[in-house]
Structures are given as structure tokens and as C-alpha cells.
Amino acid sequence: MNKKSKYFKVFSLCIPVKGAIRSAIYDLQRNEFKFIPNTLYSILEEYNGKTIEEVLENFSDEDDKETVREYFNFLVENDYIFFCDKDELELFPDLEKEYNFPGTISNAIIDIGNLPEERYLDLLTYLEELGCLDIVLRFPKSCSQSQVYDLCDALKKSSIKSIDIFLNFDESIDLSEIISTFPRIRTITVTGAAKENMKVGSLGRGNIHYTTTEFESLDRNFEIDKSMLTSNIKMFMEAQFYHTYLNKKLFIDIDGNIKNSPESDISFGQLMNISGSAELNRIVDSPKFKKLWEVKKDETEVCKDCELRYMCTDSRVPIANNEGEWTHEIDCNYNPFTGKWTA
Ligand code: SF4
Numbered sequence: 457m458n459k460k461s462k463y464f465k466v467f468s469l470c471i472p473v474k475g476a477i478r479s480a481i482y483d484l485q486r487n488e489f490k491f492i493p494n495t496l497y498s499i500l501e502e503y504n505g506k507t508i509e510e511v512l513e514n515f516s517d518e519d520d521k522e523t524v525r526e527y528f529n530f531l532v533e534n535d536y537i538f539f540c541d542k543d544e545l546e547l548f549p550d551l552e553k554e555y556n557f558p559g560t561i562s563n564a565i566i567d568i569g570n571l572p573e574e575r576y577l578d579l580l581t582y583l584e585e586l587g588c589l590d591i592v593l594r595f596p597k598s599c600s601q602s603q604v605y606d607l608c609d610a611l612k613k614s615s616i617k618s619i620d621i622f623l624n625f626d627e628s629i630d631l632s633e634i635i636s637t638f639p640r641i642r643t644i645t646v647t648g649a650a651k652e653n654m655k656v657g658s659l660g661r662g663n664i665h666y667t668t669t670e671f672e673s674l675d676r677n678f679e680i681d682k683s684m685l686t687s688n689i690k691m692f693m694e695a696q697f698y699h700t701y702l703n704k705k706l707f708i709d710i711d712g713n714i715k716n717s718p719e720s721d722i723s724f725g726q727l728m729n730i731s732g733s734a735e736l737n738r739i740v741d742s743p744k745f746k747k748l749w750e751v752k753k754d755e756t757e758v759c760k761d762c763e764l765r766y767m768c769t770d771s772r773v774p775i776a777n778n779e780g781e782w783t784h785e786i787d788c789n790y791n792p793f794t795g796k797w798t799a
Contacts, residue, residue, distance in 0.1 A: 462539035463507055464528070468551040470536045471692065472500045475763025476792045481536055482687040482767065484551075489687040489767065490534065496527045505545050555693040559587015560741050562704035565718055567594045568607070569710035575727055577610050579708065584614045585733035586740070588706075594622040596671050596710055601629045608638040618642045624671055625649045635662035647671040675718040678772050679789045680764075682797065687767045695753060695766040699774070703749040706740055714739055716748055719773050748774060757783040762792035 466472070469484040472492065479497035482489045503511045508528055515521050531537045540548070564583050568576055583591065593607055608619060621644045623629070631644050635657035642662065649666035656663055669677070694700050707715045712727035714736075725739045739745055751774045753765035762768075772784045789798045 461507060461509065463505055463542055463545055464503075464531075464537045464539055465545060465548050466500055466504050466531075466537050467535070468548065469689070471551070471766075472497045473763050473766060474501075475795075476761040477795050478763060480763040481534075482692060483534075483536070484687060484689040484692055487686070487688050489685070491763070492530075495523075496530075499524065499527065553693060553696045555697050557587075557704060559589070560704070560737055561586045561588045561706045563590040563592070564588050564706040564708070565592040565594060566708045567596050567710040567718070568599065568603070569595075569597050571712045571727060573603070573606065575712065576607060579727060579730075579736075580607065580610050580614070580616075582730070582733035582736045583706070584616060586737055589615070589617040590620075591616055591618070592620045592622065594671075595624065597624075598626060599623055599629075601634070604629065604634055605637070608634065608641065611640060612638065616640060621645070622647060622671065622674070625666070631664050632657060635659075635664065647674065675771075678719075678770075678786055680768050680770065684769060685764060685767045686769070691769075692766045697752065698749055699751045699753075699770075701769050701771050702751070702773075716745065717771065717773070719771050751782050755782055757781055758788065758792065762788075762790065764790065764792070 467485075471482045471484065473480050473482060474494060474497050477494070479492050479494050480489050481492055499511060508524075512521050512524055515524055528537075561583060566576065566579065580591070591611065593604070595604070604621065604623070611619060617640065619638065619641045621634075621641060623644070623646060625646050625648045631646070635641050635644065636659050639661065641657075643665055644662070645665045645667060647667055648670050649668055651666065652668060653666040654663060655666075691700055694703060698704075702716055705717055707717045707720070708727055709715060709718070709723075713723035714725040714727060714730075715721075715723055724742070724745050730736050730739075753759040753762070753768075753770075756774060757777070759765050759770070768790075770788070772786055772788075774782045774784060777783045790796075791798070
């Protein structure tokens with residue numbers, strides 16, 4: 457096939473995203489991404505569906521032409537583009553951007569502490585009724601094996617997909633036994649450990665992550681973890697319309713206050729006063745509770761110029777500045793204007 461005379465098309469699941477000084481191609485099928493120069497981003501935006509010859513005609517300088525050829529070699533080698541005849545172009549439409557989640561809440565973080573155990577067990581039932589799929593159980597105070605066991609057991613026959621657990625280091629708790637009993641547990645994070653360590657559960661599933669970080673410091677860590685950048689279709693689509701950390705999230709603090717997230721100060725109600733899922737739904741489905749859900753990175757200062765904006769999970773609480781723009785009090789550890797990470 458003579459690629460020069462064929463029309464090139466970017467695969468619909470390979471999405472170029474422009475940043476201030478560089479861009480990225482998100483490969484939503486292979487869950488990968490690669491940085492690309494902004495000049496290549498512009499070529500993809502402007503000439504998708506043209507021939508390479510047509511692209512080259514727009515560059516008079518021989519060095520520029522050579523760079524364009526290198527770009528296309530890169531695109532072919534990484535399977536970001538394919539070639540077809542002109543009349544086939546319309547057979548490959550762009551990816552339609554849409555995001556739907558049927559439940560009111562998709563994920564919840566519960567700090568287990570000062571309320572009677574029955575309240576937490578009731579809450580787990582309410583969350584299931586609201587469509588929640590992923591639950592994080594955190595034990596800021598000391599806890600017993602039976603306490604962890606009882607809560608996980610309550611989810612055994614539920615539609616909850618995953619459980620993540622955070623607890624303080626305590627030798628008397630048999631974590632391997634908990635993991636092998638409850639297949640829905642994805643990770644157990646043990647805070648205040650003597651050293652960092654990672655163990656895989658004895659049945660080959662469920663990780664136990666030991667960290668020296670103390671529990672109290674968890675919610676003050678706003679750093680974007682490079683290893684957690686997720687280029688997948690769910691995250692990408694959600695980020696087109698919503699805040700990927702806050703959207704459909706519910707947090708219950710240790711005193712039973714109903715909040716948006718552990719990083720948020722505002723309480724929208726008290727779990728002790730909730731007597732059914734309809735009542736909880738009324739709170740979390742209210743415009744006040746959902747206000748931050750729709751804060752997109754595309755409308756947030758700094759982030760709107762970042763090529764990672766549809767793949768990062770940012771736990772900072774957005775605030776509206778005097779001009780009505782969304783911003784943050786703390787800078788991100790990635791600077792899209794320099795392309796550099798701090799720390
Ligand atoms: S600046 Fe930081 S928080 Fe904002 S989009 Fe980029 S990586 Fe995410």
C-alpha cells in the first residue's frame with residue numbers, strides 16, 4: 457500500500473489532548489498515553505482524513521518536511537493512525553463523547569468511628585440502593601478484626617463491586633485472612649507501618665500496602681501520583697462532563713457528617729438522622745451537594761491548559777475566584793507550563 461496516496465485517520469480511541477507546552481495522545485483502548493509536541497497535535501487536528509502528501513504540501517522548509525515524516529513514522533509505529541481510501545473515511549466517525557452512570561452515588565468513603573455499628577451497616581444498605589459500586593472503609597481509630605469482618609460480611613451478597621480498606625498498623629489483625637474471606641477487597645492500606653511494603657494476598661488477589669504515612673496525613677496529600685494517571689475510556693468520558701474525583705462521591709466522616717469528600721469541610725447532614733436510602737438520596741441529589749460534581753478541568757484555571765486533564769484524579773477542592781473561575785488554593789505538583797513535576 458502506498459501510504460502517501462492514502463488518507464490517514466486517527467483511531468477513534470486514540471485522542472490527542474493539547475496542553476500549554478506539549479500534548480498527549482491518550483490510547484483509551486490500551487490504557488496508555490504518550491507525550492507529543494504541540495506541532496504534531498496541530499497536524500492531527502487540522503489534517504486528520506488527509507493524505508501525508510497533502511500535509512507535506514503545507515511545509516516549504518525541508519527540515520520541517522523531514523520532521524513531519526518522522527511524526528508519521530511515530531504515529532504508524534504506535535498504531536495511532538491507519539490509512540484508507542477517501543470514500544472509506546466516513547465509515548470511521550469520531551468517538552461520541554458521553555458519560556452515564558445510572559446510580560446517584562458511584563463511590564463512597566466511610567470513616568468508621570464514633571457511631572454505633574448498626575448505623576454503618578444501615579449505611580451500606582442505603583449505598584447499595586443508591587447504586588454505589590465502590591466503597592472505601594477507613595478506620596482512623598484502632599479497630600478490631602471482628603469490626604472489619606462484620607462490615608465486609610454485610611457487603612458479601614451486595615452489588616458492591618470493590619472494597620478498599622485503610623487501617624492503622626495493628627499486629628493483632630490478620631489481614632491475609634480478611635482478604636481471603638472477602639474476594640471484593642481490592643486493597644488494604646496499613647498506615648503508620650515501620651516501613652513501606654506491598655504484599656499480594658495469599659490467593660493471588662487483594663494487595664496489602666504498608667505505608668509509613670500516618671492516617672491523619674492521608675487527606676492532606678494532594679499530590680497527583682504519576683503512577684495513577686489513568687488513560688481509559690471511563691475516566692476520559694467522565695472528565696468531559698464532570699470532576700472525576702468528586703462526581704457521585706459521598707464521604708461520611710468519623711462523626712457521621714455527610715460530605716463531598718474527606719478534603720471537604722462542609723457538612724450536608726448527619727448520618728444519625730438518616731432513616732432510609734430515600735432520605736440519604738434527598739441530600740446527595742440536592743443541587744448544593746452536587747455543586748462541585750460538574751467542575752470540569754476544562755473550566756479550571758491551570759488544569760484547563762494541562763495535557764493530563766482527562767486522566768488525573770485531583771482531590772483538591774475547587775473554589776470559585778472573584779472572576780467566577782474555578783481554581784485551587786494549593787498548586788498541583790505538575791506544572792503544565794513547564795512540563796515539570798515537583799517532589
Ligand atoms: S495541573 Fe495537575 S490537577 Fe490539573 S489537570 Fe494537570 S495534573 Fe491534573
